[in-house]
Amino acid sequence: MGAAVSARGIGSRPHRPARYTLAVAITIALIAVLVASSILNYVYLDTVAGRTSLYGLLSIAVIALGSFGGIRAIVRDPIERGRQYRRAGIFLGLAALAWLLLVDVIVFTDSAGPRIAVICALACVPTTAFGMLILRALDRNETEPWRLVLLAAVWGGVVATSLVIWAEGLWQAIAIRTLVPGPGLDVSMAFSAGILEELAKGCAVLLLFLVVRNEFDDVVDGIIYGAAVGLGFNFMESVSYMTNLYAVFSPEGVGAEAAGFQWYARQVLGLFFGHATYTAFVGAGIGIARQLPDMRRKVIAVVAGFVVAIAAHFSWDAWLSAFPIDKTFEIVEIHVRTLIITGPFTAALLAILFVGLHIEGQALADQFRKEAALGTGAILPEELSILMNPWPRFEQRVRALRRGGMRAYLLVARLQAAQIDLAMERWHRERGELDTPPEADDELRRRVLALRQELLAAVSGR
């Protein structure tokens, strides 16, 4: 979504809101951290990953500068130039992601060799995908686009892990060489993981909030994006731990058991009781800030979200060793330990999520009714009961599939999404939470009506 897009993908804007400037500043800071991290790795660790990361990021930076200069010199029309900038930005962003993924693969999976790394990664795919599907199912009122949810997960798995490599490595090196081994050292490492990892993951949610405001509506959206980032991070961390433990224990003939235990602990037991919960709190804070009227409270809500996320993460890392596992009751004890340490945080998060879903559902139902009462045709009175619940919406799509095939199914899906977008836009406007002009609502209505016409033509022409 570019700066020129408003009101859920419709219309052009005469100016860019200040939040885009903040987003650009955060992005530049993150790139600087990545480059600095690569240089430090190259200078002090001299690893293949450090060199790969450094040369790759510098190459992408040079290409980015060249693209910027080239577009500026060749394209004279400002609108076309903006479009070319966005296009180049997307491609270069994807290039950077691919490069960081390559570095992650080298750093996190090389200990046991590529075959084991692939097996571990494949083992984590179904569970992580299951987690993403659960998130989609929870987001029942207004489902976020797959592309953004997946982007959030990719950030968690690729960018966030790259951001923390150097800082955590440095903290660990200093702590091991200065502190007394034992609980004090554990607490220090827990602060490192909690602060650095939650900041790295939370940046993704913050950037989505700043850049893709029209797909970031409330606390529910924040929790979904945050949890998706957490699932992505958990995926990469699981592969890393599994391959590392396999390499450590395989000479004793128990490598597969060690990796399998990690898989269960992180991909089954810890799928939601872990990074997904932590970073969802960052999203919750940002989502609440989205709907607060004044800047002071917005900032407090965002900071509060980060504080809770760091505390949740810290608790697990610091006090895990306070629950020694007896081999006789190991399988019971690891579950009890997870429930005791992370369970309260997950329960607290679910409480916010369900209240958020309730508020969102009530607000949408209210706006559906108000829009239907206007008689614009965007929402018909007989559609109210369908739009308010996901199951009737699904049934409506299936009916369309039977009558008009896959094209009709997809058109109904787009129509429903546009109608929900309109209701959401109305809700935000009623609450004074939009920086788009009121005409944007009319554009949304026109889009709904156009989709309705297209659907009628598709069904009748079959």
Next chain:
Amino acid sequence: MVAAPADQVRTLYRTVLVYAAVSILVFVAGLAEFAYFEPFGQHTGLKVHIAGVYQYDPQHKTTVGSDSNAFPRTVLFAAVVDWSSLPKDIVVDARWYDSFGNAVGGVGPGTPDQLATQTIIPVHVTPPFHHMLPGHYTFVVQRSAGGVPVEVIGRRIVMVER
């Protein structure tokens, strides 16, 4: 302009503030634990002389070869400590930790005189394993006060290769 649902969002805002307040208590508990195990003002500047880390012969309970920072996983190794380099009125212990933070060998606590005969501190293989697990092994000599280790006065890190 704020409509009725604003109150509900405010409720969420207050809820997350309560969570944050509880989280700050979590940090306070963490800092208190850190301060207990890493008490301030305990730095004495003492340094124990660690002569080196050598391959260990468990049958004869002696060290073999030269000082090294890396060992294959099939051999045992031991640190050699010169306890006479320390004042006699302190309580110390020495510990080996594997890369998971498990204690895998050590002596003490006791005064340097009490430990004088235990200058060789070997690492142990953790049952049911047959050899050392690969990774970093940290050897520390700690000064204790009130039964709690408060200061590291000697440290060596060695690598067990895969």
